[in-house]
Amino acid sequence: MLAIQLAITGLQTGALYALTAVGFSLIFGSTRIFHFAHGATFVIAAYFFYGVFGAGLGLLPSIAAAGLGAVAFGVLLDRLVYAPIQRHEGSFFTVFVASFGVGIVVQNLIGMVFGRGFVTVNTPLSRSVEMIPGVYVSPLAWIAILCTAIFLGALQFFLRRTHTGMALRALADNPELVRTFGLNPRMIAATAFAVGSVLVVPAAIITSATTGLNPAIGHHVMLISLAATIVGGIGSVSGTMLAGLLLGLAESLALLVVDSQWTEAVTFAILFAFIIIRPAGLLGRATAH
Amino acid sequence: MEAYIFNLVNLIAIYAILAVTLNFIMGYAGIYSLAHAVFFGLGAYTSAWVAQNVHPSILLTIPAAMMAAAALSLLLALPALRVRGEYFVAASLGLQVLAVTIFSEWKSFTGGIGGVLAIPPANVFGIEVFKPAHFAILSVVALVIVMALINALVHSSFGRNLRAIHDSESAAASFGKNVPMIKTISVVISAALAAVAGALYASYLSFINVESFTLDASVLVMAMVIIGGTGTVAGPIVGAALLMLLPSLISWFDFLPQTEIGALQQIIYGLGMTLLMIFRPGGIVGRRAKA
Numbered sequence: 001m002l003a004i005q006l007a008i009t010g011l012q013t014g015a016l017y018a019l020t021a022v023g024f025s026l027i028f029g030s031t032r033i034f035h036f037a038h039g040a041t042f043v044i045a046a047y048f049f050y051g052v053f054g055a056g057l058g059l060l061p062s063i064a065a066a067g068l069g070a071v072a073f074g075v076l077l078d079r080l081v082y083a084p085i086q087r088h089e090g091s092f093f094t095v096f097v098a099s100f101g102v103g104i105v106v107q108n109l110i111g112m113v114f115g116r117g118f119v120t121v122n123t124p125l126s127r128s129v130e131m132i133p134g135v136y137v138s139p140l141a142w143i144a145i146l147c148t149a150i151f152l153g154a155l156q157f158f159l160r161r162t163h164t165g166m167a168l169r170a171l172a173d174n175p176e177l178v179r180t181f182g183l184n185p186r187m188i189a190a191t192a193f194a195v196g197s198v199l200v201v202p203a204a205i206i207t208s209a210t211t212g213l214n215p216a217i218g219h220h221v222m223l224i225s226l227a228a229t230i231v232g233g234i235g236s237v238s239g240t241m242l243a244g245l246l247l248g249l250a251e252s253l254a255l256l257v258v259d260s261q262w263t264e265a266v267t268f269a270i271l272f273a274f275i276i277i278r279p280a281g282l283l284g285r286a287t288a289h
Numbered sequence: 290m291e292a293y294i295f296n297l298v299n300l301i302a303i304y305a306i307l308a309v310t311l312n313f314i315m316g317y318a319g320i321y322s323l324a325h326a327v328f329f330g331l332g333a334y335t336s337a338w339v340a341q342n343v344h345p346s347i348l349l350t351i352p353a354a355m356m357a358a359a360a361l362s363l364l365l366a367l368p369a370l371r372v373r374g375e376y377f378v379a380a381s382l383g384l385q386v387l388a389v390t391i392f393s394e395w396k397s398f399t400g401g402i403g404g405v406l407a408i409p410p411a412n413v414f415g416i417e418v419f420k421p422a423h424f425a426i427l428s429v430v431a432l433v434i435v436m437a438l439i440n441a442l443v444h445s446s447f448g449r450n451l452r453a454i455h456d457s458e459s460a461a462a463s464f465g466k467n468v469p470m471i472k473t474i475s476v477v478i479s480a481a482l483a484a485v486a487g488a489l490y491a492s493y494l495s496f497i498n499v500e501s502f503t504l505d506a507s508v509l510v511m512a513m514v515i516i517g518g519t520g521t522v523a524g525p526i527v528g529a530a531l532l533m534l535l536p537s538l539i540s541w542f543d544f545l546p547q548t549e550i551g552a553l554q555q556i557i558y559g560l561g562m563t564l565l566m567i568f569r570p571g572g573i574v575g576r577r578a579k580a
Contacts (some may be wrong), residue, residue, distance in 0.1 A: 098563045102563050104508065223379070
């Protein structure tokens, strides 16, 4: 029974990991920007939701606030920080440090406004229902899995069937060629940031109602996103998706053997194993070298 | 007031050792580690254990700390050999997170969350050093020795090899340089010297716990290197001094919320990192843009 329980919890966690990580993977894969502040996007979305919902303004305005906050942050960061850096140099390290700095600022600002402790949003949906004897599942688990399926399905449609989506994939392959075709790489990059940031929103909202939030959660989000991106294979959106699910399941099923404080160690062990044995990842084409 | 100033000198010297050793792998070998506080912590715990269970002489505590950190650093060198900067950041982030869990759980060695209490003061050739003013001599001498060592390394053929790898790994390899070996050695040296800072820290404060060795500490040290100037000699020292003085500077200004000093400090250096990368990627000391 415990195993089934943990598998369902793992699926829920994994679905949210997949969403978050795909956002990062999409941005990194298409623009080559090491967007470490992706964790900060998550924090902003989650706390905007928490703040507006806590003020009693209702569910829809709260979701809208989270979405707007995340997209505005992602797109503005691209415009105001990444674009100027890329204009004069744009090495991996410079972008990473700038992004990292922004993440620190966001984490502390949120901490000053909302406090540094754990907070959760209480909804009637968080309460678990006994599915079969001994297995308790909250409706939020199904919402998480459904949301992930819808968002990732929409993303696949967007990437394969729309012009903007195809341009995004083209940017990942060859930015010069994109320019030759008269498309503006900066515009496409902005789209990547908007889409990548939107993907975080459902994960952030559902997390705020399930496991809860603190301002430092951005680091955990980044560890998961990086791990899933690497384990899945750089530049492979489907790979990242799979890896996110795998990490969530592994983390949850590990509770059969170890205590809960070791779950991040499980993520690390999987990441480490992949870096050493298979740096190209599950579905990656190029090697990490 | 005097004790206050010497206390700052000690903390700056200890963090400067960390910044100098991190700069060695970041600035010269291009290995961007978010796990430097792990070696700082391991050094501190090891030397605390030796001081309590064997003898508090620095001739024992410091070498023991260095050896422990050097051994663990091989674990970090492993992924560094396999992947480039981007992916190594992830591996080191993972190691840092894992280390914090181990530091808080391994109660017999680290005292868990509560930490290690009553660490004997440093014993230098039979003399116990516990006054901040006296300890300042020890910490500054240690900093000078570490800097001299790193400086000698950077200007040796080993240092030229490192810079060659930083500029182009494949070019260095095609000239017959053993890239994995050079990288491993640089990681081991950096970790072992960071452990010196840990040993000093443990005997200076006589109390340590996991709070000092979290990801925040790693980030702080990285910020020192970057703000000062990656790949420069003076940069890490300038960065360390600046960031360690920041809390005192903040408390100087009465209008700032004093309960939020930690957060304000982080906001200032976070903002500093971002703005420097946009306008002056070489840091305060660095003149030209560094890759």
